[in-house]
Amino acid sequence: MEFKDYYKVMGVARDATEAQIKQAYRKLARKYHPDVSKEKDAEARFKELGEAYEVLKSPEKRAAYDQLGQGHRAGEDVRPPPDWGAGFEFSGGGARESDFSDFFESLFGAQARARAGNRRGASHPGRGEDHHAKVLLDLDAALHGGARQLALRVPEIDADGRLVSKERVLNVQVPKGILAGQHIRLAGQGARPPGEGTPGDLFIEVEFQPHPLYRADGRDLYLDLPVAPWEAALSAVVKTPTPTGAVELKIPPGSHAGTKLRLKGRGIPASPPGDFYVILQIALPPATDDKAKAAYAAMAAALPFNPRASLGV
Amino acid sequence: MSSSEDRALSGAIFEESTLLTVQDLSRMCAVDERHIVEFVEEGVLSVVEVSAAEWHFTGAALRRARLALRLERDLEINLAGVALALELMEELERLRRELNARR
Numbered sequence: 001m002e003f004k005d006y007y008k009v010m011g012v013a014r015d016a017t018e019a020q021i022k023q024a025y026r027k028l029a030r031k032y033h034p035d036v037s038k039e040k041d042a043e044a045r046f047k048e049l050g051e052a053y054e055v056l057k058s059p060e061k062r063a064a065y066d067q068l069g070q071g072h073r074a075g076e077d078v079r080p081p082p083d084w085g086a087g088f089e090f091s092g093g094g095a096r097e098s099d100f101s102d103f104f105e106s107l108f109g110a111q112a113r114a115r116a117g118n119r120r121g122a123s124h125p126g127r128g129e130d131h132h133a134k135v136l137l138d139l140d141a142a143l144h145g146g147a148r149q150l151a152l153r154v155p156e157i158d159a160d161g162r163l164v165s166k167e168r169v170l171n172v173q174v175p176k177g178i179l180a181g182q183h184i185r186l187a188g189q190g191a192r193p194p195g196e197g198t199p200g201d202l203f204i205e206v207e208f209q210p211h212p213l214y215r216a217d218g219r220d221l222y223l224d225l226p227v228a229p230w231e232a233a234l235s236a237v238v239k240t241p242t243p244t245g246a247v248e249l250k251i252p253p254g255s256h257a258g259t260k261l262r263l264k265g266r267g268i269p270a271s272p273p274g275d276f277y278v279i280l281q282i283a284l285p286p287a288t289d290d291k292a293k294a295a296y297a298a299m300a301a302a303l304p305f306n307p308r309a310s311l312g313v
Numbered sequence: 314m315s316s317s318e319d320r321a322l323s324g325a326i327f328e329e330s331t332l333l334t335v336q337d338l339s340r341m342c343a344v345d346e347r348h349i350v351e352f353v354e355e356g357v358l359s360v361v362e363v364s365a366a367e368w369h370f371t372g373a374a375l376r377r378a379r380l381a382l383r384l385e386r387d388l389e390i391n392l393a394g395v396a397l398a399l400e401l402m403e404e405l406e407r408l409r410r411e412l413n414a415r416r
Contacts, residue, residue, distance in 0.1 A: 029388050035380055036402065050387065130341050132379065147321040173323040181376060183327040203327060203341075205376065217414035271329065277414075 002077065004103045006052035006065065014066075018057070025053040051100045054108075061108060068107070126197035131190040133204050137174060139211040142268055143243040145176030150204065172204070177270035179219055180208050213241060219274025221267045226283040227251055232259070242266050242276055249278060257282045328372035332361070335368055342378050349378065355392040357381045357399060 007014050010024045032039060032046040039045065055061045133152040141148055149171055156166045175184060183203045190200025214221045225240055235253035239246050244266065251261075259280040267274025287293050331337075338358075339346040352358040353368065358378060360368045380402075381395050390398065 026389060033384075033387055035383055036398075046387075127340070129343060171321045173321040175324070175326045178326050181373075182329075183372070183375070184324040185327040185330075186322050186324040189322065201341075203375070204324070215414045217410045220414070222414045 002103060003069070004048075004052075004101060005069075006055050009048050009052040010056060012056075016056075018059075021053070021056050025049065025057070029053075047100075051104050054100070055104070065107070126193060128191035128193040128197065128200035130200040131202045133202065134207065135204055136207050136209050139208045139214060139216060141174040142176065142178045142206070142208065145174055147171055147173050152202075152204070170202075174206075177268055177273070178206050179268060179270055180206060180216060182206055214243070216268065219268045219270045219272075220277060221274060222277045222279060224281050225249075225278045226281045227255070229282055229284065232256060232280060232282055240278060243268075251280070255280055327375070331372045333370040333372065333374060338370060338374060338378055341375055342382055344382060348382075351392060352378060352381060355396050357392060357396045 007016070010016075010021065010028065012020055012024050016024070028049050029046070031037060032042045032049060034043045034046055037046070055065050131154060133150075133154070135150050135152070137148065140146075149169055152168050152170060153165050154168045156164055158164050170186075170189070172184065172186070178184065183205050186202040186204065188199045189202035192199045208216055214223055216222075221243065223241070225238070227236070227238060230236075231238060231251050232255040233253065235255075236251045237248050238251060240249040242263065247263070249261065249263075252259075257280060261278040261280070263276040263278065265273045266276035285292060287296050333341075335346050335349050338349045342349070349358070353360055358370060358374050358381075361371055362369075377399065381399060384390060384395050384398055385392070388398075
């Protein structure tokens, strides 16, 4: 088992006071909390931090850890002696403990769980806990519905009574029209209660992967549509992809870059359905051959146009 | 227990199908009902008035309540702080989405 240097994780000295530890935790927690952080490895860092704090904030756990830790370095293989932990009373109930490392689990896990008991189950007898998971789906799943294989991590108690995180693959029918931040609720797919009773539910929170064409904002979709300068200036009917197939879209005369056209009800098919917005982008034909150069020159000669008029120059 | 299941499981979109009671939220978040009531009193959760006899919440309250609980527990901030953080996070999320959509 790899030794974890909790002091290093929290960036505090081995003789740090409780106040210093608390201060370090709060500062790092705000930096790495997965709900607020944009750091790439926020989730892993926060987990590590929570584990370190769980040990160092408790005088008993910290003393026990210090006793074990003398002379060890992070990553080193370490095995607690058989009588380790004797004489320390650990108060359990840390809510995140299911996520903690094997190192933590083998030091404090069993004791903490034994004390926490069925603190939760007691208030709702006969019903298993609800489980929550988050998945990244392709936008097409929401646009058209369909079955997807979802790999979820679920906490489970193994044969030795240890809490482990297991991968569970579920084949789930994604409801058409689901939006980012919403949940698919799978009744009875949560935890089983000890003994008889109804299992809890599984809530799967949905987020979308970036789509190659569309960007989602709630139930609305956005598409950047390139058009030629004359299509924007003179009007044209152009082919546009939409989630329900290509459509003929009329570009109004006098359009410019950034003109927004709305196709009502062609966004994500939620209830009510979102809208589909087309944002025009002017694509310039390259002036690589003589013919194209002549056309640009003719335009320059024919049009008294100063694109920088609004800049006052 | 098998780790994979062949038949596709169907589930409804939770937010669209449900109005929640204090009891529902308490069970789903595994906290006391009293805590949910405090969330309402601090403005963390808002009640949709459906009947005078009982409070009801939209399905979206579940995500909000769970987020609030995580902030409270992990960042050790009080309810007023949680309420403020939630408002700012929502605003940030809205601006990010808008920026991403109109980019």
